[in-house]
Amino acid sequence: MKRNYYLLAMVFALGVLNTVMAQSRNYINYQGVARGVDNQLMEQEALTIGVGIRFGSATAPVAYEESHNVTTDANGVFSLQIGKGDVVSGNYAGLDWQEVPFLTVYLNGVEVGTTELMAVPYAISSGDKQWEVNGDAIINKNTGTVAVRNDLKVNGGLRLNRGAQVDEISDNATLSENSGAILPTQRAVKTYVDSRLPGGGGVEQTALEVPYDNSTSGLAATNAQDALDELAGGGADLDSDPANELQNLSLSGTRLAISGGTGVDLAGILPPGGSDDQNASEVAFDNSGTGLAASNTQEAIEELAAGGLVDTDDQGLVLTGDVLSIEDGTGSVDLGDYVDVTAENGLLTGNGSAIKGLVGTSDGQVAKWDAGSGQWVAGNDEVAAGGGGTLWEEDGSDVYYIGGDVGIGTDAPSAQLHVVGATANPVMFETDNLRNWVSYDTSNGYIGYSGVYSGARDMDFGTGSGNSTGKVHLVTKATPRLTVEANGDVKVQKLEGSGERNVVADANGNLKASEPVVFKYEGNGFAVKDLDGGTVIEADIWENVLYDTTGSLNRTTKRFVCPKSGYYFLHARVDQSNAVSSAFFAIKFNIQSNWLSGSTVDGDTVDTEISGIFRLNAGQEVYVQLRNYTEGQDSRIDGFGSFFEGYRIN
Incomplete structure (x- = not known):
């Protein structure tokens, strides 16, 4: 309006x-x-x-x-x-x-x-x-000066047109804030600079006014002037070479020192009593395997001398042929059992009959045992059984292996790379890049990848951009259960079936197909029921079931029984037998609270219809009601042309 x-x-x-x-x-x-x-x-x-x-x-x-x-x-x-x-x-x-x-x-x-x-x-x-x-x-559009009569208060930062922003003016003389947005006062800067200069500091400062730390130099000087004087007066240059001064080692007690330098205390590595004037009684003796009672070297020598077990006279070695012996002693050594190897180079190896020197042919080689030849050889890694060649090959900075399986943590690998770890994370792939993925290639070429690719903190598993037909399966028992098609469609095996159906989640979160609820019932025959003036009747005239996916029609009462709770669209139409009447008629569902919610027509309208969306509960009955408002104006309704239909929305 x-x-x-x-x-x-x-x-x-x-x-x-x-x-x-x-x-x-x-x-x-x-x-x-x-x-x-x-x-x-x-x-x-x-x-x-x-x-x-x-x-x-x-x-x-x-x-x-x-x-x-x-x-x-x-x-x-x-x-x-x-x-x-x-x-x-x-x-x-x-x-x-x-x-x-x-x-x-x-x-x-x-x-x-x-x-x-x-x-x-x-x-x-x-x-x-x-x-x-x-x-x-x-x-401010003024091109001149903007004057402030009283204090200027800035709650935020003060930014200059061609400079940095200033947030604060500080009088902190330590300048401890170290901020690019704090401006120190002149007094703060002067106080800071003065505190950094030692006594006498300035353009006229002398070496005598500069402190010197002598804690590690051995000098007695406490300022730069005295330290230079002390070094300059250190004595004559004994070898006439100012770049290489001769120095002497000296031992005082347990302290080993070098002239003009520092010293080292040897107490930690000398036995008890050890020093520059150490004697045999201060040297410990281990008597556990000798049978002697002595606990130091002095007592051990005296014990041996007193027992006549050793002759402390000077003795000489005597070589007779290949036999080496000692004067006035017992025992000898036959040197004929030993081999002269002075002419050999490299690492000495033997094969049971001869000793020779093993010399490598390139950097990084080590001695490897070759079971095939029964001898040591120079190689880069393990040698093949009986073959004498290396398993690993080099190509520039690359190392590769052609045949057999490689085991890590196992000596019996069952795959080309078999890793056995004692921890829950035996294999780790790490990169300094934001992306990290493993590629999968077959005889058909590059198929897909798994890892970090789409997002810096996201995990991907799927096909590559060049794979236009491949699918991604989630499987159990080697059977695909969930499939992502190449076009992005998702198929769940358990939900497969004929026709399109809704997918819903049950109370446990399991996905399942939801069967639709659809029905349509029709009447049959002419003038099948009276609709007298001033009365209300139920249209229980439904004889034919066109479709009913859940079998929800009560065949006895001719009422629809709701199979599942939810929202339903309902539609009903009833035809009158007498086409012309002065009476008024109304139609509604029993679930509507009053007739005003229904539909009203005058008597010359043959069809009386009602439709709407309603919330129904499982087990709730729904039927059609008709009302003749006019006393004395009777009517009849036909089965032909009358129907009751509906479906569940969700």
């Missing part, structure tokens, strides 16, 4: 105007009361209010226009802020308020009046035109 708002302009003229400053923008508060042409309040109504601003006269062109979507309250009152609406045309921030402003008001697109704005914010009038609004910021 079209409404008129002719009285609205007069009501708007009574609106209240004032201004607010919000988020660095100057808005004009506007409030009005809306009444209709009948002078009745327009209560709780949604309106579109448009405002236009003109300058100079009420008929001047609109310099700025915006719209507001508002809702009146119980008294027809609405409020809005001019300058904060949806812009239709113009720029509110750039309006020139020098001339007298006029406000034009529109309601739902219809102009209802123009009036002069008697109050304009000072911040947007000529008294403050040195500032302009730019989004959430205000900018």
Whole structure:
């Protein structure tokens, strides 16, 4: 219905105007009361209010226009802020308020009046035109100096046009903040510099005023001048080479020192009593395998000498042929059992009959036993059984292996690479790149990959971009259970079947196919039931079942019994036998609370129909009811042309 708002302009003229400053923008508060042409309040109504601003006269062109979507309250009152609406045309921030402003008001697109704005914010009038609004910021347009009479307070940062931002001015003389946004005072800088210079520091500082740390040099000097003097007066150059001074080692007690240098305490590696004047009694003796009672070297020698077990006279070695013996001693050694190897080079190896030197042929080779030849050979890795060649080959910086299986953690590998680990993570692939994946190739070429590829923290498993036909299967017992087709379709084996079906999750989260609930019942015959005047009957005339996916028709009561809870679309139509009647008829479902929710027709309409969407509970019965409002005007209904149908939406 079209409404008129002719009285609205007069009501708007009574609106209240004032201004607010919000988020660095100057808005004009506007409030009005809306009444209709009948002078009745327009209560709780949604309106579109448009405002236009003109300058100079009420008929001047609109310099700025915006719209507001508002809702009146119980008294027809609405409020809005001019300058904060949806812009239709113009720029509110750039309006020139020098001339007298006029406000034009529109309601739902219809102009209802123009009036002069008697109050304009000072911040947007000529008294403050040195500032302009730019989004959430205000900018001073003055080209000269902006003077501040009192203190200037900056809550955020102070940013210079061609320099860094300054957040704070600090008098901290330690400069401990070490910040690029803090500006130190002159006093703070001077105090910091003075504290860094030692006594006398400055352009006139001398070596005598520079401290010197002598803790590791052995010098006695505590300043740079004395240290230089001490080094310069260290004595004559004994070898006449100023770059290589002769130094002496000396042992004092357990401290080993070098002249002009530092010393080392040997107490940790000398036996008890060990020093430059150590004697045999201070040297420990292990008597566990000798049968002697002595616990030091002095006592052991005395015990042997006293027992006549050793002759302490000078003795000589005697070589007679290949036999080596000692004068006045017992025992000898036959040197004929030993082989002269002085002419051999490399690593000495033997094969039971001869000793020879093993020499490699390239860097990195080691001695390897060759079971085939029964001797040691030089190689890069293990030699093949009986073959004498290496299993691993080199090609530049590459190393490769052609035949057999490789085992890590096992000596019986059952695959080309067989890893056995004692931990739960025996294999790890690590890279310094954001991506990390394993490629899968067959005789058909590159198939796919698994790993990190699509996202830096996401895991992928699937086909590569060049594989346009491959699928991705999730399998159990080597049988695909969930398949992602090449086009992105997902197929679940358990849900396969004829026809399209909904997929739902049960209470345990398992996916299953949801069978649809669809039914349609028809009547049969003419004039199958009376509909007397002033009575209500149930249309239990359904004899033919066209389809019923869940067998939900009660054949005895001719009622639909809801098989599953949910939302259903229901539709019924009943034909009357008498085509012309002055009576009024109504039709509804029994689940509707009153006849006003149904459908009503006059008697000359043969078909009486009802349809709608209803929430049904499992086991709930639904049937069709008919009502004849007119006393004395009887009627009959046909089975032919009458039907009851529906289906479950979810």
